Amino acid sequence: MADQQAVLETRSLTIQFGGHVAVDEVSCAFQAGTLTTIIGPNGAGKTTWFNLISGQLTPSSGQVLLAGEDISNLSTEARTDKGLGRAFQLTNLFPNLSALENVRLAVASSYRIGHIFWQRASLRRDIEDRARHYLDFVRLGHRADTPVSYLPHGDQRKLEVALLMALEPHVFMFDEPTAGMSVDEVPVILDLIANLKKQDDKLILLVEHKMDVVRSLSDRIVVLHHGQLVADGEPAEIIASPVVQEAYLGTSAGAPTEEASA
Amino acid sequence: MLQSILSGDLPRSRVLSVALIAILIALALGPFLFPGTRAFATLGMICVFIIVVAAYDLMLGYTHIVSFAHTMFFGIGAYGVALGIGHFGSGFGAIFIGILGALLLSAALALLLGLLSLRVKAIFFALVTLAVAFAFLSVVTQMYHITGGEDGLRVRVPRELGPAFRPLDSVTGFDLFGFLGVLFTQPWNLVDGFRDAFFTVRFTGRTLMYYALFLFAGVIFLFLLRLVNSPFGRVLQAIRENEFRAQALGYRTVFYRTAVVILSALLTTFAGALFALFNRYVNPENTLNFELMIFILLMCVLGGMGTLYGAIIGAVVFVVAQNYLQDVLGALSEAVNVGGFVGSLIEPSHWLLWFGLLFVASVYFFPSGIVGQLRIWARRREMRQTVAEHQTESSAKERLT
Numbered sequence: 001m002a003d004q005q006a007v008l009e010t011r012s013l014t015i016q017f018g019g020h021v022a023v024d025e026v027s028c029a030f031q032a033g034t035l036t037t038i039i040g041p042n043g044a045g046k047t048t049w050f051n052l053i054s055g056q057l058t059p060s061s062g063q064v065l066l067a068g069e070d071i072s073n074l075s076t077e078a079r080t081d082k083g084l085g086r087a088f089q090l091t092n093l094f095p096n097l098s099a100l101e102n103v104r105l106a107v108a109s110s111y112r113i114g115h116i117f118w119q120r121a122s123l124r125r126d127i128e129d130r131a132r133h134y135l136d137f138v139r140l141g142h143r144a145d146t147p148v149s150y151l152p153h154g155d156q157r158k159l160e161v162a163l164l165m166a167l168e169p170h171v172f173m174f175d176e177p178t179a180g181m182s183v184d185e186v187p188v189i190l191d192l193i194a195n196l197k198k199q200d201d202k203l204i205l206l207v208e209h210k211m212d213v214v215r216s217l218s219d220r221i222v223v224l225h226h227g228q229l230v231a232d233g234e235p236a237e238i239i240a241s242p243v244v245q246e247a248y249l250g251t252s253a254g255a256p257t258e259e260a261s262a
Numbered sequence: 263m264l265q266s267i268l269s270g271d272l273p274r275s276r277v278l279s280v281a282l283i284a285i286l287i288a289l290a291l292g293p294f295l296f297p298g299t300r301a302f303a304t305l306g307m308i309c310v311f312i313i314v315v316a317a318y319d320l321m322l323g324y325t326h327i328v329s330f331a332h333t334m335f336f337g338i339g340a341y342g343v344a345l346g347i348g349h350f351g352s353g354f355g356a357i358f359i360g361i362l363g364a365l366l367l368s369a370a371l372a373l374l375l376g377l378l379s380l381r382v383k384a385i386f387f388a389l390v391t392l393a394v395a396f397a398f399l400s401v402v403t404q405m406y407h408i409t410g411g412e413d414g415l416r417v418r419v420p421r422e423l424g425p426a427f428r429p430l431d432s433v434t435g436f437d438l439f440g441f442l443g444v445l446f447t448q449p450w451n452l453v454d455g456f457r458d459a460f461f462t463v464r465f466t467g468r469t470l471m472y473y474a475l476f477l478f479a480g481v482i483f484l485f486l487l488r489l490v491n492s493p494f495g496r497v498l499q500a501i502r503e504n505e506f507r508a509q510a511l512g513y514r515t516v517f518y519r520t521a522v523v524i525l526s527a528l529l530t531t532f533a534g535a536l537f538a539l540f541n542r543y544v545n546p547e548n549t550l551n552f553e554l555m556i557f558i559l560l561m562c563v564l565g566g567m568g569t570l571y572g573a574i575i576g577a578v579v580f581v582v583a584q585n586y587l588q589d590v591l592g593a594l595s596e597a598v599n600v601g602g603f604v605g606s607l608i609e610p611s612h613w614l615l616w617f618g619l620l621f622v623a624s625v626y627f628f629p630s631g632i633v634g635q636l637r638i639w640a641r642r643r644e645m646r647q648t649v650a651e652h653q654t655e656s657s658a659k660e661r662l663t
């Protein structure tokens with residue numbers, strides 16, 4: 001693993017909110033063609049770590065490197081341009097635009113045509129086709145014209161995934177993509193992610209609580225606890241390790257969450 | 263064909279389509295349908311405000327940028343032409359130079375404002391634009407030797423655009439409202455009414471100017487319709503809906519906001535220049551006043567924010583009310599003829615009070631503006647129809663089985 005250059009790396013990445021250290025000196029590197037799952041109890045700092053990587057937050061100290069280049073000082077937009085894609089844990093869409101329009105915005109961004117205000121009809125059809133393709137991907141084809149604010153929660157979660165897919169990034173960051181979905185919707189999304197994994201040049205980061213899913217899907221598991229990276233390794237090994245049993249599974253067994261029961 | 267002219271953004275309401283067609287006809291044939299100078303001025307102001315309000319809606323309705331500096335750009339255009347003509351004489355070259363200078367100044371000011379809008383919160387931005395607009399107004403008022411101060415400037419337009427130029431003699435028009443008045447009040451005089459409705463149109467350079475204004479308003483409107491339905495326009499709406507997510511999708515919202523503020527300012531500047539040529543007189547009151555800014559805001563909200571067609575409807579309703587609500591009130595107060603408080607309420611000069619009440623009522627009942635509401639109704643109707651069709655279909659199937 002070490003001989004290959006890391007696609008994404010965080011070096012001693014740290015952020016403090018007041019006195020509270022939400023992400024504490026996290027150093028970790030990820031190789032292309034792998035899927036890494038990040039687990040940890042609620043408030044462990046998983047989302048905050050993602051925010052630091054994708055640029056929503058600026059670190060107190062430490063660096064983020066993308067293909068060896070330090071991107072710590074770049075804006076979110078610039079990082080997205082460089083191939084970092086992100087889906088959000090809390091649904092974060094364009095509520096009064098239709099589902100299709102939402103995806104189309106992502107497609108147009110990957111085509112880099114947002115600044116064009118005189119559109120050729122052929123280009124419009126092309127973008128629309130791709131947008132529909134990604135909607136069908138997450139089984140939302142029939143909802144194309146519905147404004148997002150009218151969609152049920154599960155569909156909004158799927159749309160969140162569709163937006164990330166439509167961006168066609170190199171690095172995919174999913175933050176609890178299946179949270180709040182019904183039992184029959186979950187496999188749809190997980191299949192999508194499993195299929196993504198087959199593309200060798202992609203890097204996938206996944207925050208997910210469902211342990212059975214995590215075990216079969218991941219190449220590697222990273223455990224965060226109180227903002228610190230406490231374990232990192234093969235799924236079987238990590239899940240069996242006493243640190244994780246105590247820090248993660250222990251606490252989540254104590255807190256009856258939907259994820260734990262699923 | 264129509265689809266591509268309107269950039270695929272059809273009115274989507276039958277009532278709205280009919281209203282728009284009626285407005286288009288009224289504006290296109292206006293000088294031949296409505297005699298009198300006041301009707302002529304009303305037609306021209308509608309065209310001016312269609313541009314101004316549509317450009318404002320691009321910021322307010324489509325991007326949620328609240329700016330009170332819109333009249334400043336309007337004034338820059340109007341004064342640009344007035345000063346150009348004042349310096350270089352009544353030629354088209356002078357007009358061109360005036361407009362060019364005005365556009366450059368507006369672009370520079372809009373760039374500064376646009377860049378500012380990225381650094382500060384929306385409410386603070388609105389306040390800054392207000393302060394800038396006031397500062398500009400007081401500068402114009404004080405620089406008496408250049409701008410004419412409160413008195414303003416007379417715009418000596420080229421002969422071809424003035425009242426002395428007569429390209430066509432004895433054109434006949436038909437007084438539509440005069441005829442309709444007879445039709446409804448004295449139907450027995452129909453034949454005479456019909457004959458009397460014909461009048462001779464004074465077709466002058468001012469009429470030519472009106473048609474130039476009308477054409478520019480049409481072209482600019484269609485251009486804006488194309489813009490808001492382009493990828494660029496979609497990004498603006500994305501910024502309005504969720505700027506944070508637009509950035510996460512990789513859009514440099516900085517660029518889009520600045521571009522929109524500049525574009526809106528340029529179009530408004532151009533509208534100001536056309537206004538100066540049409541009205542032939544500019545002063546702070548008719549170009550820079552804060553009252554004018556409020557009117558623009560009213561037209562935008564009344565028509566429906568975020569729907570460009572709302573700019574047309576809003577401008578027509580407002581300008582017509584501004585010019586004719588006084589007549590209605592005058593007729594009313596004459597007919598009722600009561601003194602005291604009630605009488606003073608329906609005094610013609612209090613038209614703005616009544617317009618204000620109408621405005622509050624319309625915003626209360628139609629929060630998404632006239633166009634928004636018409637579209638909601640059309641949508642509901644459509645849904646009812648599909649449901650009904652569905653029901654007849656399924657009951658037919660039941661009968662078959």
Ligand SMILES: Nc1ncnc2c1ncn2[C@@H]1O[C@H](COP(=O)(O)OP(=O)(O)OP(=O)(O)O)[C@@H](O)[C@H]1O
Nearest residue numbers: 017021022040041042043044045046047048049089
């Ligand atoms: N912007 C912020 N300001 C202050 N505190 C924050 C901020 N963002 C996160 N935190 C704190 O940082 C800690 C880590 O939060 P984070 O959302 O990263 O946890 P998480 O691991 O994603 O948890 P969950 O499983 O609930 O999603 C929490 O204690 C949270 O309250």
Ligand SMILES: [Mg+2]
Nearest residue numbers: 046047048089
């Ligand atoms: Mg989280």
